[in-house]
Amino acid sequence: xxxxxxxxxSPEAIAGTAILAxxxxxxxxxxxxxxxxxxxxxxxxxxxxxxxxxxxLGTDRLGRDVLAELFHGARTSLAVGLSAAxxxxxxxxxxxxxxxxxxxxxxxxxxxxxxxxxxxxxxxLALAFVSIVGPSLGVVVAAIALGAWTxxxxxxxxxxxxxxxxxYVAGARVIGMHPLEIAFREVLPNALPPVLALSSVIVAAAIxxxxxxxxxxxxxxxxxxxxxxxxxGRAVLRTTPxxxxxPGIALVLTVLGVYLAGEGxxxxxxxxxxxx
Amino acid sequence: xxxxxxxxxxxxxxxxxxxVAAVDGVAFAIExxxxxxxxxxxxxxxxxxxxxVLRLTEPDAGTIQFEGADFRSLGGSALRARRARLxxxxxxxxxxxxxxxxxxxxxxxxxRIHGIASRTERPRRIAALLERVGLGADLAPRAxxxxxxxxxxxxxxxxxxxxxxxxxxxxEAVSALDVSVRGRILDLLLDLQATERIAYLFISHDLGVxxxxxxxxxxxxxxxxxxxxxxxxxxxxxxxxxxxxxxAAAPRLNRTTAP
Numbered sequence: 446x447x448x449x450x451x452x453x454x455s456p457e458a459i460a461g462t463a464i465l466a467x468x469x470x471x472x473x474x475x476x477x478x479x480x481x482x483x484x485x486x487x488x489x490x491x492x493x494x495x496x497x498x499x500x501x502l503g504t505d506r507l508g509r510d511v512l513a514e515l516f517h518g519a520r521t522s523l524a525v526g527l528s529a530a531x532x533x534x535x536x537x538x539x540x541x542x543x544x545x546x547x548x549x550x551x552x553x554x555x556x557x558x559x560x561x562x563x564x565x566x567x568x569x570l571a572l573a574f575v576s577i578v579g580p581s582l583g584v585v586v587a588a589i590a591l592g593a594w595t596x597x598x599x600x601x602x603x604x605x606x607x608x609x610x611x612x613y614v615a616g617a618r619v620i621g622m623h624p625l626e627i628a629f630r631e632v633l634p635n636a637l638p639p640v641l642a643l644s645s646v647i648v649a650a651a652i653x654x655x656x657x658x659x660x661x662x663x664x665x666x667x668x669x670x671x672x673x674x675x676x677x678g679r680a681v682l683r684t685t686p687x688x689x690x691x692p693g694i695a696l697v698l699t700v701l702g703v704y705l706a707g708e709g710x711x712x713x714x715x716x717x718x719x720x721x
Numbered sequence: 722x723x724x725x726x727x728x729x730x731x732x733x734x735x736x737x738x739x740x741v742a743a744v745d746g747v748a749f750a751i752e753x754x755x756x757x758x759x760x761x762x763x764x765x766x767x768x769x770x771x772x773x774v775l776r777l778t779e780p781d782a783g784t785i786q787f788e789g790a791d792f793r794s795l796g797g798s799a800l801r802a803r804r805a806r807l808x809x810x811x812x813x814x815x816x817x818x819x820x821x822x823x824x825x826x827x828x829x830x831x832x833r834i835h836g837i838a839s840r841t842e843r844p845r846r847i848a849a850l851l852e853r854v855g856l857g858a859d860l861a862p863r864a865x866x867x868x869x870x871x872x873x874x875x876x877x878x879x880x881x882x883x884x885x886x887x888x889x890x891x892x893e894a895v896s897a898l899d900v901s902v903r904g905r906i907l908d909l910l911l912d913l914q915a916t917e918r919i920a921y922l923f924i925s926h927d928l929g930v931x932x933x934x935x936x937x938x939x940x941x942x943x944x945x946x947x948x949x950x951x952x953x954x955x956x957x958x959x960x961x962x963x964x965x966x967x968x969a970a971a972p973r974l975n976r977t978t979a980p
Binding site for chain 1: 772775777801802804805807808809811813816817818819820821830831834835880883884
């Protein structure tokens, strides 16, 4: 049975993939379906949803199209979530591999740095970083990655510690391979699967952190984000709660979708590994 | 001058409160083109000696002279370059290769690292190496886990001879193979020795195999040399208690040495 087949047999994986597919479709079609600035005023302010079919989800306090904002917000959430998680996994894998493979003083130094980052709550770190450097998409990505790379680093190091004692690493040394080549070509690829298993949790957390930063007004001001939409709706929460509820639901569904799809992938590869 | 001369080789490990000497003042020498066997029960320090000689583990004391130079004083790129002359074949041919590797990549690495052949020339060299160890060149694109144990050990030997070494350490290199395959691998090793004049440090617990390939024999017990000498002489008339026990434990030898 193919991997795809097995993947599609679990209902969680299907649900997760469907949500993610929808999200990607939203992100990709946003500039086509809603060309122009999603932050431009499109109609009367505070129009409730399902009243005017040219503005299906209504408008916010300034009369901006909520549906357009939702679509464009999906772009930001996905871009930030994926690139922050990618950066965190990359940094974590490299730091963990170097620490585990080199051992000794390098290991000590790298792991104490990891400890230092891990003891500061990731969100506070991101908050401090963005408020010092200033909000822009790249800075937000860096800020989130800064708090998220320690998990992958620890998992990678543990895996590398077990792999570096294997015969094939000794074999690579015997043929005269450079230690850095051994670390990144022989050891790291074999240490990656458990590190990648963390990716769904990290992507989900990154999307939530981005939303939280935006909610506090520390997101990129030139981009629509769901967190900023929730913050915007907070002012009129009692009279028009839908302005916060709609992006809130989008956020919950996205995180759920990422998590379910990620679990599905991990499950399928785990089955494959135990079979081989 | 000996190809490899080891003396006073010592490696201690901390265990509990004190230290245990896994290898304790071991000395031996190997001449070019010769097979020296290291035999002993498990825990006698055979594999530790292999790792010490190859500088995979650093010894606590002792000297290692290889090709007339102090092998222990080498480091970094000088050590990596010299490794071309001193190769190793491991016991478990599956564990000895990166699980993601293909046969071609395994053989490509030493040729690339030591600059033995250009990128365009390497596929031809790989095919020649495979042929030299009795395998078809069509095996090159296959994954390591797809081929049989005997084929894998032949690939390991091909990798070891890729850099034209003067000495190969064979750490229980035939112990994991079944008897018919073992015989053919031993024939291949003897053939390589005859044509390329490669010396072997042959580590085994099986004196039957040792007698078939080794010129000289060192018997180890608890990290020390119990006795050494001409392989047939030692096996025919062991002087040490551990030597007699090892000879008694090898069924094929009992038949020939019984009165």
